[in-house]
Amino acid sequence: MIMDMNTPLTKNIKPDRAFATLDNYLSTGGYEGLRIAIKELTPLDVQRAVKDAGLRGRGGAGFPTGLKWSFVPMGEDAPRPKYLVVNGDEMEPGAFKDRLLIERDPHQLVEGVIISAYAIEASMAYIFLRGEYHLGAQRMKQAIAEAYDRHYLGKNILGSDYSLELHVHTSAGRYICGEETALLNALEGKRANPRAKPPFPQISGLWGKPTVVNNVETLCNVPHILHYGVDWYQELGRGEDKGTKLFGASGRIKRPGLWELPMGTPIREILEVHAGGMQEGFRLRGFLPGGASTDFLLPEHLDVPMDYGAIEKAGSRIGTATMIILDDKTCPVAMVLNLEQFFAQESCGWCTPCRDGLPWVVSILQDILNGRGRMDDLDTLARHTRLLGPGNTYCALAPGAMGPLQSALKYFRADFERFIRQNTEGIGRMTTKNTKGFSLSAVEGGQ
Amino acid sequence: MTEDRKQETENRKQRDASCLFPVSCLLPSEIEAIKAEAGHYETPSAASIEALKIVQKNRGWISDESLKEIAALLGMAPAELDGVATFYNLIYRRPVGDTVVHYCNSASCWMLGAEKVRERFCERLGIELGETTKDGEFTLLPIVCLGACDHAPVVMVGESIHHDVDEQQVDRILDGKR
Ligand SMILES: Cc1cc2nc3c(=O)[nH]c(=O)nc-3n(C[C@H](O)[C@H](O)[C@H](O)COP(=O)(O)O)c2cc1C
Ligand code: SF4
Numbered sequence: 267m268i269m270d271m272n273t274p275l276t277k278n279i280k281p282d283r284a285f286a287t288l289d290n291y292l293s294t295g296g297y298e299g300l301r302i303a304i305k306e307l308t309p310l311d312v313q314r315a316v317k318d319a320g321l322r323g324r325g326g327a328g329f330p331t332g333l334k335w336s337f338v339p340m341g342e343d344a345p346r347p348k349y350l351v352v353n354g355d356e357m358e359p360g361a362f363k364d365r366l367l368i369e370r371d372p373h374q375l376v377e378g379v380i381i382s383a384y385a386i387e388a389s390m391a392y393i394f395l396r397g398e399y400h401l402g403a404q405r406m407k408q409a410i411a412e413a414y415d416r417h418y419l420g421k422n423i424l425g426s427d428y429s430l431e432l433h434v435h436t437s438a439g440r441y442i443c444g445e446e447t448a449l450l451n452a453l454e455g456k457r458a459n460p461r462a463k464p465p466f467p468q469i470s471g472l473w474g475k476p477t478v479v480n481n482v483e484t485l486c487n488v489p490h491i492l493h494y495g496v497d498w499y500q501e502l503g504r505g506e507d508k509g510t511k512l513f514g515a516s517g518r519i520k521r522p523g524l525w526e527l528p529m530g531t532p533i534r535e536i537l538e539v540h541a542g543g544m545q546e547g548f549r550l551r552g553f554l555p556g557g558a559s560t561d562f563l564l565p566e567h568l569d570v571p572m573d574y575g576a577i578e579k580a581g582s583r584i585g586t587a588t589m590i591i592l593d594d595k596t597c598p599v600a601m602v603l604n605l606e607q608f609f610a611q612e613s614c615g616w617c618t619p620c621r622d623g624l625p626w627v628v629s630i631l632q633d634i635l636n637g638r639g640r641m642d643d644l645d646t647l648a649r650h651t652r653l654l655g656p657g658n659t660y661c662a663l664a665p666g667a668m669g670p671l672q673s674a675l676k677y678f679r680a681d682f683e684r685f686i687r688q689n690t691e692g693i694g695r696m697t698t699k700n701t702k703g704f705s706l707s708a709v710e711g712g713q
Numbered sequence: 714m715t716e717d718r719k720q721e722t723e724n725r726k727q728r729d730a731s732c733l734f735p736v737s738c739l740l741p742s743e744i745e746a747i748k749a750e751a752g753h754y755e756t757p758s759a760a761s762i763e764a765l766k767i768v769q770k771n772r773g774w775i776s777d778e779s780l781k782e783i784a785a786l787l788g789m790a791p792a793e794l795d796g797v798a799t800f801y802n803l804i805y806r807r808p809v810g811d812t813v814v815h816y817c818n819s820a821s822c823w824m825l826g827a828e829k830v831r832e833r834f835c836e837r838l839g840i841e842l843g844e845t846t847k848d849g850e851f852t853l854l855p856i857v858c859l860g861a862c863d864h865a866p867v868v869m870v871g872e873s874i875h876h877d878v879d880e881q882q883v884d885r886i887l888d889g890k891r
């Protein structure tokens with residue numbers, strides 16, 4: 267039990283059970299948070315508790331959750347209906363944390379949704395799931411049906427005068443749908459281009475009505491804050507930030523996976539203790555701390571704690587906190603190309619810098635890798651990191667895409683230059699036998 | 714013949730029969746399912762993606778004819794619905810095989826051997842990426858990160874996810890399907 271209190275998000279997720287059933291969930295205090303919220307607290311009390319707890323958004327941007335909710339118009343005169351939308355798009359390369367919560371403990375998310383919807387007086391909630399999460403959709407739908415049966419959902423929840431409908435929307439595969447305003451367009455059945463902000467969704471969201479969009483993991487924290495209290499929650503953090511978080515790692519490490527650990531856990535501890543260090547024969551070259559859209563960090567950053575501020579100070583973002591590990595036998599230039607191909611493909615095409623800039627970045631990187639690079643290509647790439655940077659595009663996809671590129675230019679410049687020199691000096695030139703694009707084996711290790 | 718295939722043949726028969734009448738090529742069951750989805754939203758057009766998926770599940774892909782009828786049902790212009798349909802990786806506007814194999818080519822899978830997996834699929838199926846086998850059984854497509862990077866390389870076959878895929882497992886997947 268003591269152990270469980272330190273890992274509230276995953277306490278019901280056990281290796282020997284496929285997923286936590288309603289009974290499993292209830293047996294560890296499930297739906298207690300909801301009971302407390304609805305029977306003892308007003309919506310504003312719930313908002314205050316979440317704000318005081320210090321919960322920050324787990325979807326990437328880290329916006330304080332209670333503060334986000336506080337912009338929603340409340341009371342009799344507020345526009346209605348109001349909506350709560352769960353962002354379960356999770357399509358960023360390297361990210362696999364929300365899937366665990368959705369598939370293995372669906373009731374935790376359902377309870378989080380109901381309490382959070384109550385906090386903003388929403389009468390309708392949607393769980394937006396990426397199209398590939400078939401199993402997740404099935405488990406969520408089952409959990410929702412059970413919650414209706416128990417009067418946790420529907421009319422007059424637990425005998426109160428609060429009512430809420432909850433529906434699962436499954437998407438059809440497009441990364442941009444995870445951007446919260448694009449997600450709203452997608453939910454309305456439109457092409458999922460982002461919307462201008464302001465107005466912010468809290469004022470004018472789904473069908474122009476007040477709407478809050480929160481990440482799956484963010485909402486899974488909420489029941490525990492209500493059940494065990496703000497003080498307990500704050501104690502969970504090891505540094506600046508509060509609570510626990512799912513941290514993950516993939517790549518050439520011994521034990522790729524996910525671990526629920528206190529906010530502020532040093533990266534070294536995650537990689538060396540939990541992930542078991544690098545696989546035999548591989549050394550750590552760098553890592554993307556928060557998924558594909560975050561800047562590379564180096565082994566020298568291993569002692570940085572996984573806190574929003576600390577990672578930012580080191581020059582990156584905590585993002586989804588699911589790390590991608592770059593080993594010494596993978597070419598960083600080729601890895602950046604792989605990442606930029608993803609962003610170029612998934613760009614929604616709405617604004618010019620992103621629509622035209624990303625394919626250009628891809629083609630320059632391909633040239634460099636194929637031995638057709640020139641030194642001034644590096645300036646062109648650097649210029650792109652500014653042109654597609656924050657403030658110059660309609661949404662954060664393009665700036666996110668520039669994260670790995672700008673940090674690779676800084677940290678792995680010698681690798682770029684080695685490919686380029688092979689061209690100008692004409693020695694050891696890369697062969698371009700593979701005309702359908704470069705192949706991994708051709709560039710691995712950058713020889 | 715598997716249950717699924719039987720059902721599909723049955724659907725096709727029904728569909729062919731209903732197509733004799735100009736009213737609708739959508740099956741009553743499809744129309745009903747789409748209407749049920751639309752009921753969860755403020756406007757019927759919000760069910761556009763789900764409607765496309767309902768019809769695609771029955772017919773494998775979205776033809777121009779299906780597109781027009783779904784659009785009419787949801788009160789959208791066909792071009793508007795096509796803007797939605799073509800936006801998504803998992804809506805097919807061209808015929809695909811009975812089973813679509815999606816291999817993940819995003820960062821972690823790429824690093825851990827996704828190309829070898831792709832090559833093995835191509836070799837075994839005798840097709841290039843984006844193609845369908847002659848017997849109409851399989852289509853091979855790339856897909857972005859499937860959210861299982863701790864088990865890279867990852868492949869989605871139909872609706873099921875396969876972890877830690879290597880060349881031998883490609884063989885097992887295909888042998889199990891044929
Ligand atoms: C291109 C792009 C993709 C995104 N994808 C996701 C996603 O899949 N899931 C998610 O929760 N947030 C995603 N976000 C962040 C959301 O816009 C938003 O900040 C988040 O859902 C807010 O929830 P939170 O405050 O609980 O973190 C994405 C942002 C961008 C720019
Ligand atoms: S930055 Fe890219 S993804 Fe975002 S709106 Fe512009 S084109 Fe679309």
Ligand code: FES
Nearest residue numbers: 817822858859862
């Ligand atoms: S990169 Fe392939 S599953 Fe994430």
